Amino acid sequence: MIELTLADVARATGGRLHAATGEERVTGSVEFDSRAVTPGGLFVALPGERVDGHDFVGAAMTAGAAGVLAAREVDAPAVIVPPVETVSSPYVLAADAGGAGAGVLAALALLARHVVDVLTADGLLVVGITGSSGKTSTKDLTAHLLEGLGETVAPPGSFNNELGHPWTALRATTSTRHLVLELSARGPGHVAALCRVAPPRIGVVLNVGSAHLGEFGSREAIAQAKGELVEALPSDGVAVLGADDPVVAVMERRTAARVVHAGRAPQASVRAVDVTLDDAGRAAFRLVTPVGEAPVRLALHGAHHVDNALAAAAVALEAGLGVAQIAERLAAAAPRSRWRMELTERADGVRVLNDAYNANPESMRAALATLGAMGGRHTAVLGAMAELGDDGPLAHTEIGREVARTGVERLIVVGDAARPLHEAAASEGVDSRLVPDAAAAAELVTAGVAPGDVVLIKASRSAGLEKVAEVLVDAGRAAKRSRTIEGGAR
Numbered sequence: 338m339i340e341l342t343l344a345d346v347a348r349a350t351g352g353r354l355h356a357a358t359g360e361e362r363v364t365g366s367v368e369f370d371s372r373a374v375t376p377g378g379l380f381v382a383l384p385g386e387r388v389d390g391h392d393f394v395g396a397a398m399t400a401g402a403a404g405v406l407a408a409r410e411v412d413a414p415a416v417i418v419p420p421v422e423t424v425s426s427p428y429v430l431a432a433d434a435g436g437a438g439a440g441v442l443a444a445l446a447l448l449a450r451h452v453v454d455v456l457t458a459d460g461l462l463v464v465g466i467t468g469s470s471g472k473t474s475t476k477d478l479t480a481h482l483l484e485g486l487g488e489t490v491a492p493p494g495s496f497n498n499e500l501g502h503p504w505t506a507l508r509a510t511t512s513t514r515h516l517v518l519e520l521s522a523r524g525p526g527h528v529a530a531l532c533r534v535a536p537p538r539i540g541v542v543l544n545v546g547s548a549h550l551g552e553f554g555s556r557e558a559i560a561q562a563k564g565e566l567v568e569a570l571p572s573d574g575v576a577v578l579g580a581d582d583p584v585v586a587v588m589e590r591r592t593a594a595r596v597v598h599a600g601r602a603p604q605a606s607v608r609a610v611d612v613t614l615d616d617a618g619r620a621a622f623r624l625v626t627p628v629g630e631a632p633v634r635l636a637l638h639g640a641h642h643v644d645n646a647l648a649a650a651a652v653a654l655e656a657g658l659g660v661a662q663i664a665e666r667l668a669a670a671a672p673r674s675r676w677r678m679e680l681t682e683r684a685d686g687v688r689v690l691n692d693a694y695n696a697n698p699e700s701m702r703a704a705l706a707t708l709g710a711m712g713g714r715h716t717a718v719l720g721a722m723a724e725l726g727d728d729g730p731l732a733h734t735e736i737g738r739e740v741a742r743t744g745v746e747r748l749i750v751v752g753d754a755a756r757p758l759h760e761a762a763a764s765e766g767v768d769s770r771l772v773p774d775a776a777a778a779a780e781l782v783t784a785g786v787a788p789g790d791v792v793l794i795k796a797s798r799s800a801g802l803e804k805v806a807e808v809l810v811d812a813g814r815a816a817k818r819s820r821t822i823e824g825g826a827r
Contacts, residue, residue: 340363349447364377369500378403462514482667485653486658524552539652544581545584563588568591607626617638628659635670675694689813712789718805734761
């Protein structure tokens with residue numbers, strides 16, 4: 338964060354000083370975890386249902402915090418912020434949460450907006466990315482590309498809500514040239530509220546799918562929410578829209594910004610042609626832009642990364658990176674966020690494709706398509722796709738049929754919520770087994786793998802299928818150690 342006094346923090350958040358002169362200087366980062374506090378930092382005391390950050394103020398001060406952002410008086414120099422109900426500000430994110438915690442979150446948002454305003458006046462470029470799927474991977478690729486032009490800040494993993502969004506914005510300093518943010522939504526107005534915290538000049542909408550359909554009720558409602566990003570862009574900004582999703586493409590009507598379409602469609606100004614996949618599921622294509630072309634070969638696994646790479650390339654072009662440099666950096670891009678098409682090859686040749694972070698029908702199909710392009714015998718360990726509402730059973734049934742079309746030899750379905758997936762695949766002749774939990778899946782899949790197999794693991798986060806991948810990978814390491822010991826004994 339930029340250097341501020343506690344008096345500056347109080348002015349930015351509408352809070353009042355407590356046990357402080359106001360001259361205390363915040364020179365470090367802003368943290369809500371006392372274990373992450375460093376000398377000169379600002380500790381955010383978030384009240385929660387299970388843990389109250391106010392109980393850890395002492396630990397934060399011992400770690401060297403310059404002060405605390407708090408909802409009530411504490412034994413430390415602090416800025417005390419009002420409950421959210423008394424805040425009159427367009428930047429309040431958590432009005433629906435209520436209580437002291439919402440007040441602290443609102444204050445954090447106000448502080449982030451103040452810092453972003455100071456930095457954008459000095460040339461900081463803010464990029465916002467949203468969509469039903471691919472947000473995190475596109476955010477990671479975009480950050481990787483922009484790092485070729487200067488210091489870039491982006492959130493770790495999917496830190497994209499009313500807490501992670503301002504926390505990430507507050508990582509920016511006077512030397513930061515690009516701030517790349519991922520915007521999530523659980524309801525109408527959420528994306529718009531995040532845009533008020535850190536107003537983007539470039540906004541990316543990737544796609545509108547069925548993720549969170551249970552919360553929004555319809556794909557039209559999801560589109561309305563995602564489009565809040567392009568509505569927030571200034572007239573001198575840029576909206577990068579997924580050209581292959583007609584629901585996204587028409588969002589050009591909702592923005593005052595200049596529009597760039599990115600995708601595989603012929604009308605896209607940043608597009609991919611001649612897309613191929615190798616037997617590891619890695620894509621190669623020719624990147625075509627208004628200012629030149631270049632061949633690209635991705636090290637990432639999955640054809641869907643072509644779409645993510647195109648969106649990232651469109652942003653990088655707008656930021657000033659050349660086409661050749663974009664192609665070079667895309668080829669060097671490696672996964673930054675865990676459990677997203679993370680490929681591990683065991684010593685015995687078994688390949689584990691861990692995509693267990695999250696799942697929806699669109700990302701399930703993309704993962705299965707990648708598996709289908711890879712050599713070897715194919716096993717899929719699939720769990721439930723959450724938050725699909727009344728469409729959930731049918732969506733699982735359709736994925737079961739997709740498994741059959743992909744040619745998966747062995748399917749392990751985890752949890753009763755995914756039973757329609759199992760039944761549909763089995764009815765199509767797939768060797769499918771339904772197991773109750775991740776532990777049972779791990780035991781079954783570990784016993785059945787053989788050298789050369791590829792195992793895809795995917796479900797919504799709540800299924801916890803990353804444990805299956807961990808067991809599979811650890812089993813490979815154990816087998817390697819065993820062979821090494823036996824070889825030594827000889």
